[in-house]
Amino acid sequence: MNSNQTEQETILTVRDLSISFTTTAGMVNAIRGVNLDLKRGETIAIVGESGSGKSVTNKAIMGILDKNAVVNAGSIEFTYYRDKDTKITCDILKMKKAEIRRHINGKRIAMVFQDPMTSLDPTMSIGRQIMEGMMWHYHTPKKEAYRKSLKLLQEVGITDAEKRMKNYPHQLSGGMRQRVVIAIALACNPDLLICDEPTTALDVTIQAKIIELIKKVQLQRNISVIYITHDLGVVAKVADYVNVMYAGKIVEKGTASEIYFEPVHPYTWGLLSAMPDLDSSDDRLYTIPGSPPNLLHPVSGDAFAPRNIYALNIDGRLEPPVFKITETHYASTWLLDKRAPKVEMPKELKNRIERMKKEAGYNGK
DSSP states (O other), X not given: OOTTOOTTSEEEEEEEEEEEEEETTEEEEEEEEEEEEEETTOEEEEEOSTTSSHHHHHHHHHTOOXXXXXXXXXXXXXXXXXXXXXXXXXXXGGSXXXXXXXXXXXXXXXXXXSOHHHHSOTTSOHXXXXXXXXXXXXXXXXXXXXXXXXXXXXXXXXXXXXXXHHOOGGXXXXXXXXXXXXXXXXXXXXXXXXXXXXXXXXXXXXXXXHHHHHHHHHHHHTOEEEEEESOHHHHHHHOSEEEEEETXXXXXXXXXXXXXHSOOSHHHHHHHHTSOOTXXXXXXXXXXXXXXXXXXXXXXXXXXXXXXXXXXXXXGTSOOOOEESSSSOEEOOGGGSTTSOOOOOOHHHHHHHHHHHHHHTOOXX
16 A cells, blocks of 8 residues: 555545435435545445435445436545546536546446345356456456456455356355355455445345455455445444444544444434343333335424424424534534533433343443
């Protein structure tokens, strides 16, 4: 790595991102002002229920938004090195599709999707699918691309790599297919890897192996990772920073410890309470009441208010600003306003967090 390329440099900056979709029912305002920062070698997680805008945000970062998407505002600045000393910062939202395909997709930002079968071509051998990116982006000679692909398969833990190169996707198990997808994503040595629910379709033991694999590869290559998930259990194992997303906005962000051990937003409380816990005294799994808002209609006030048992009068009228809790911890809820009544998190969640702190040896730092 070039001496200029310090681990502390920011490679991705998303500011005030707002995206709508044209549908037969009208305009859906899916992303309503998202801000994100990601440094080299860092892992951030974006968590939230289905429909909260996690995948749309990351599709925008990849430059692969659907045709009916309309970018209302914002910028996505991505910084990369064209060669050892040439640093380039581009706004992905201002680039043409062909430019994104040539300089960004697969080459500098790669994505691992939820279901490997949607990203693997059933008519092409595994080897050819891994080689394709290197040959297209870097004009790698076929022999060298083959050799590199073999090495990649070994790196992602596939045994008998030579034989697997000739196989087709349907001949592999789900876990192996996901490893192949990771190998394809790494083929062009990207700076940023986006993992969209990468373990959802796999059983628990394979899930753990895939998570460990992504962590190992990240350390070896010093790449940045964005995890999209609704599973807070996965987040605890991988993320440096966590962004909690609701109805197209990030409602709480902080370090993984801050979000797990010192959450302040009622929605984050709900997500943590909904995690299965063997030591819980409740005989039923907690669920957040109600449903996310229909973003076909403009949101007035706090989007979470109708589901929030702690909602204040002001929540129905005004959107909460972002309150700073620490240098790294921010949340958008009127409960943090100094005029708001003091509200404690649910007792059962408080007890659970105390148990989690003990297990993790967390002392508040």
